[in-house]
Amino acid sequence: MDTQCVSCAGPLQIPADSYQGEIVSCPGCAAELEIQSTAPLALAIAPEPEEDWGE
Incomplete structure (x- = not known):
């Protein structure tokens, strides 16, 4: 699937x-x-992983 990056608008190929x-x-x-x-294809900036402080 061809789409555009939501960050830079560059071309992006999704398998x-x-x-x-x-x-x-x-x-x-x-x-x-x-x-x-996936139908319709929708992308978003992935959330940053939060640190696990052993809680």
Whole structure:
């Protein structure tokens, strides 16, 4: 699936077997993007992982 990066608007190829919640990286700007939906395709900037302080 061809789309655009939500961060830099560069071209982005998403594999056909991708799934909701998967994280993909933009080859142009290295932004980590989360697949919000596959039909229709929707991407968002992936949330930053929070540190686990042993709680």
